[in-house]
Amino acid sequence: MASFEVIGGRKLSGEITPQGAKNEALQVICAVLLTEEPVTITNIPDIVDVQKLIQLLSEMGVTVTREDEETYTFEARNINLEYLESKQFVNLGRAIRGSVMIMGPMLARFGMCKLPKPGGDKIGRRRMDTHFIGLEKLGAKFKYDSSDEFFHINANGRLKGTYMLLDEASVTGTANIVMGAVMAEGLTTIYNAACEPYVQQLCRMLNRMGAKISGIGSNLLTIEGVEKLGGTTHKLLPDMIEIGSFIGMAAMTGSEITIKNCQIQELGLIPDTFRQLGIKMEFRGDDIYIPTQENYTIETYIDGSILTIADQIWPGFTPDLLSIALVVATQAKGTVLIHQKMFESRLFFVDKLIDMGAQIILCDPHRATVIGHNKQVSLRGIRMTSPDIRAGVALLIAALSADGKSVIDNVEQIDRGYQKIDQRLNALGAQITRI
Numbered sequence: 001m002a003s004f005e006v007i008g009g010r011k012l013s014g015e016i017t018p019q020g021a022k023n024e025a026l027q028v029i030c031a032v033l034l035t036e037e038p039v040t041i042t043n044i045p046d047i048v049d050v051q052k053l054i055q056l057l058s059e060m061g062v063t064v065t066r067e068d069e070e071t072y073t074f075e076a077r078n079i080n081l082e083y084l085e086s087k088q089f090v091n092l093g094r095a096i097r098g099s100v101m102i103m104g105p106m107l108a109r110f111g112m113c114k115l116p117k118p119g120g121d122k123i124g125r126r127r128m129d130t131h132f133i134g135l136e137k138l139g140a141k142f143k144y145d146s147s148d149e150f151f152h153i154n155a156n157g158r159l160k161g162t163y164m165l166l167d168e169a170s171v172t173g174t175a176n177i178v179m180g181a182v183m184a185e186g187l188t189t190i191y192n193a194a195c196e197p198y199v200q201q202l203c204r205m206l207n208r209m210g211a212k213i214s215g216i217g218s219n220l221l222t223i224e225g226v227e228k229l230g231g232t233t234h235k236l237l238p239d240m241i242e243i244g245s246f247i248g249m250a251a252m253t254g255s256e257i258t259i260k261n262c263q264i265q266e267l268g269l270i271p272d273t274f275r276q277l278g279i280k281m282e283f284r285g286d287d288i289y290i291p292t293q294e295n296y297t298i299e300t301y302i303d304g305s306i307l308t309i310a311d312q313i314w315p316g317f318t319p320d321l322l323s324i325a326l327v328v329a330t331q332a333k334g335t336v337l338i339h340q341k342m343f344e345s346r347l348f349f350v351d352k353l354i355d356m357g358a359q360i361i362l363c364d365p366h367r368a369t370v371i372g373h374n375k376q377v378s379l380r381g382i383r384m385t386s387p388d389i390r391a392g393v394a395l396l397i398a399a400l401s402a403d404g405k406s407v408i409d410n411v412e413q414i415d416r417g418y419q420k421i422d423q424r425l426n427a428l429g430a431q432i433t434r435i
């Protein structure tokens with residue numbers, strides 16, 4: 001297990017470019033299974049979860065060529081279906097959440113898939129009903145073996161388009177069903193589809209491959225099935241969760257930072273939500289400039305009542321940035337209620353922030369009230385463990401702002417989704433040592 005030793009209290013400055021989006025990468029890399037023609041994807045982040053997915057596809061038989069640092073060409077001409085029986089597949093599939101999205105493409109192209117229960121953050125229940133109900137509506141049959149936590153899915157011939165109303169707007173569920181439907185017979189209509197930018201990007205890429213998807217960006221997708229898909233090229237969006245993390249980090253450490261090439265039009269409520277916490281920022285072309293701010297004040301509602309920051313399905317505020325919003329609030333002036341509706345075990349990391357001196361009341365597993373210090377009292381450096389990817393970065397931000405030395409253990413969690421974060425932040429003046 002690796003750790004970060006962080007010497008806090010240093011102001012950062014300079015420019016930082018966000019990596020390509022982790023959660024988009026996981027979707028579009030799975031989509032290469034839909035065609036035997038080459039698909040070239042660029043801006044791929046060099047992070048553990050993506051490397052594991054690429055390894056999984058490569059072991060399945062996809063030819064993977066690394067064209068440069070961040071560009072890969074995938075050619076899924078010869079897929080070894082027997083690999084799905086192997087121990088290596090089980091281990092890799094269980095290691096990441098993204099593995100779940102091989103299901104739609106495999107059913108569409110090969111009529112079958114097997115899948116171990118996928119991994120990902122341990123942040124509460126992460127049910128997959130939506131994936132299976134949707135794929136069943138397209139005609140697939142599935143069996144779950146609870147003894148080895150294995151899903152077996154068969155298409156029984158070509159999948160058939162139909163109307164479906166999803167029980168929840170699951171992001172990876174929508175991606176899976178869309179990829180299942182693109183080569184199904186006839187018309188599929190998916191209502192209550194997730195519509196976040198990464199799902200939109202997937203749909204646009206599939207259309208360039210020959211799919212016929214309309215309604216992109218809305219929660220009503222219509223898909224006219226086609227016989228075959230071909231190759232394409234695709235560029236990933238910048239990672240909006242990294243952008244939000246850098247905004248929060250700048251405010252907490254009182255730093256002046258420019259975040260380059262943010263594709264601001266794709267960030268939804270992210271900038272405004274950080275503005276509600278009092279963070280000033282300027283859009284300079286497609287860059288976000290955060291000036292040094294000695295203090296920042298949390299807004300109240302118009303009637304003077306306490307602000308709530310809650311997650312919602314897109315276009316609401318993403319759950320993956322609530323841990324960052326929470327840590328930023330610990331040094332703001334004012335009070336905010338953080339409400340994590342989607343995941344029930346994502347707020348427990350506040351115990352570590354409380355140990356560092358933050359004023360937080362964990363009301364229940366979903367809600368925490370943060371009373372900011374207005375930078376009158378600094379957090380103290382301590383030793384802590386990163387429980388999940390976003391809490392890990394929230395703790396890193398806390399450590400960067402704190403007095404003295406912190407040690408963050410289990411930084412493999414952070415490495416899952418943030419590319420060389422220690423080196424990139426050190427280039428801005430941080431003092432982080434990997435030990």
Ligand SMILES: CC(=O)N[C@H]1[C@@H](OP(=O)(O)OP(=O)(O)OC[C@H]2O[C@@H](n3ccc(=O)[nH]c3=O)[C@H](O)[C@@H]2O)O[C@H](CO)[C@@H](O)[C@@H]1O
Pocket residue numbers: 023026097098125126127167168169170171172173313318319320341342343
């Ligand atoms: C690899 C990947 O892309 N992971 C992301 C993906 O996970 P993932 O696709 O696994 O998450 P889902 O969208 O399926 O669901 C997330 C959670 O929200 C709940 N839920 C979802 C929709 C809804 O209408 N009501 C509801 O309560 C689900 O029960 C679940 O607990 O989307 C999540 C929600 O943005 C993000 O946190 C994850 O980082």
Ligand SMILES: C=C(OP(=O)(O)O)C(=O)O
Pocket residue numbers: 022023049096097098119120121122320389390417
């Ligand atoms: C929860 C996340 O990831 P995953 O779905 O891969 O666990 C995340 O990216 O914040």
